[in-house]
Amino acid sequence: MQNKIATLDALCARARILPVIVINDPADVLPFADAMAAGGLTALEITLRSAHGLDAVRLLRQERPELDVGVGTVLDVRMFDAAVEAGAQFIVTPGTTEEILQAGVAAPIPLLPGIATPSEIMQAYRLGYRRFKLFPANVYGGVDALKAFAGPFAELKFCPTGGVNPGNVKNYFQQPNLLCVGGSWMLPGDVVKAKDWTRVEQLCREALATLD
Template sequence: MTTNDNRQHTRMAEKIAQIDSLCARARIMPVITIAREADILPLADALAAGGLSVLEITLRSAHGLTAIRLLREQRPELCVGAGTVLDLQMLAAAEEAGAQFIVTPGSTAELLKASLDSEVPMLPGTSSASDIMLGYALGYRRFKLFPAEVCGGTAALKALGGPFGDVRFCPTGGINPDNLQRYMALPNVMCVGGTWMFDSQWVKNGDWARIQQCSAEALQLLA
């Protein structure tokens, strides 16, 4: 193994440790798409007050990068990542905004390779064994299963645990209070992503107390 290979292996091991740490802290990771800039701080505060302090801010809206910048500046106690990163331009923009981790809905060789040279850890998306193998060959061992329920849910995760014994997942998509415990009971699940704790109508109405309560109740299911 060359010096460069050793350096890359060490860097990937550090990133895996970072992902493990933030997922252990999160347990449930809110996947947030900001519709109005005015919602950024009160929504984050309500989720954090309920115990959810690791936030995935998607880049699906024009306010995504603004939200990451604002939260990194105004709420440094939170762990803020960028989700729905689709290409190299979005990856660079998310890193520039201060994202502490990157989440993608799927995997491309271009994104996986680019992330190897980044200081920011990536949780690449997967929906199949082939996706996992693409990342596995580059050293990735932590993935987002998306969309989890459509991809087979807990049955798929159990099956993937056979050939990929050292891989762990953050399933997202279709997770709710009814199936949350089944996902978290699996040994290859490190946390889950979801949106049920901040219904869009609650956000629109500024019902922050309800969001705080729902967040706390979600974590209580895992107590």
């Protein structure tokens, strides 16, 4: 697990923001990814919220090997295995089950399991996990949750996702137990639907600029 923790640490240090991406049109995959990469976001979480997610991962791994491509919204082991087979470099889940946590221990790539409570953290901690997704962050305390977790779970780090936006993202980055943040505020639906990739690039660049 130490190697997987180190992999997540390095990936998130490079990324700072992990964009949560839904692919609704297969033709969008490469221009979408290229626009985000040009804007500075080179680690992508392709969700399984649409039927095109796994095909998008396969295409990106083949055509854009320089990007870090993961799979999100993984809900069970069947989806987990399919993500690994598609070439995912990391997996993100919205929550945890014993079955998924065990799959993550056995998998060749790191899992960032979703948690919201101390009990969920402890369940995963027992199996060696030290990096987590806090989801939905805005519902379960956000920055205050990170501050509270820092006491009993001092060695752990978190990627809050859900409700992260330009108005609060700098507050998250002031927390020493932050891994990175996840979100899609730089990918507004109307801009993506219009295939305005220049605007996507600009919004990604602006999102990173807010952290400095």
